[in-house]
Amino acid sequence: MLETFFENSAPDRSRATPVLKLTVASVSGRLRAEQSNTYAGVIAVLAPGLRVIRCRSGIQWIIQARPAGRWRGIWFCRTKEALLRGAGQYASHPLLQKLPDTIEVSTHAANARYSNRRQNGETHNG
Numbered sequence: 001m002l003e004t005f006f007e008n009s010a011p012d013r014s015r016a017t018p019v020l021k022l023t024v025a026s027v028s029g030r031l032r033a034e035q036s037n038t039y040a041g042v043i044a045v046l047a048p049g050l051r052v053i054r055c056r057s058g059i060q061w062i063i064q065a066r067p068a069g070r071w072r073g074i075w076f077c078r079t080k081e082a083l084l085r086g087a088g089q090y091a092s093h094p095l096l097q098k099l100p101d102t103i104e105v106s107t108h109a110a111n112a113r114y115s116n117r118r119q120n121g122e123t124h125n126g
Contacts, residue, residue: 034053034055034056034062034064034071034073035070035071035072036070036071037071039053039071041053041054041055041056043061043095043096043099044093044095044096046063046087046090046093047090049065049066049067050063050064050065050066050090051063051064051066051071052064052083052087052095052096054103055076058103058105059078059103059105060076060077060078060103061076061077061078061083061099061103062075062076063075063076063083063086063087074086075087078102078103079101079102079103080096080099080100080101080102081101083096083099084096
């Protein structure tokens with residue numbers, strides 16, 4: 001998060017000029033955000049304003065569009081077949097063709113999902 005600090009030079013606090021200060025934590029967090037232009041999980045850029053990423057949890061692929069501003073997820077899937085269906089005219093992109101048939105979920109991601117379900121009071125029945 002960005003932290004807002006006010007300059008101490010203004011005698012009247014109501015007229016103080018806001019100054020944004022980026023902390024290392026806030027910058028590194030923004031770089032890891034799926035909406036960021038510099039997100040490390042980008043698999044392929046299909047066209048200007050259209051890309052495929054691996055989600056932060058590593059459990060699905062997401063087709064994202066950026067009509068204006070930040071990237072937004074428009075198609076979510078776990079199989080290559082569904083991803084190619086969502087990619088439409090870009091389904092023949094070489095990087096998409098090289099993907100496995102299903103997203104490979106790491107043990108860490110699976111454990112995180114299970115832990116989140118337990119925290120939310122959900123149970124897994126098979």
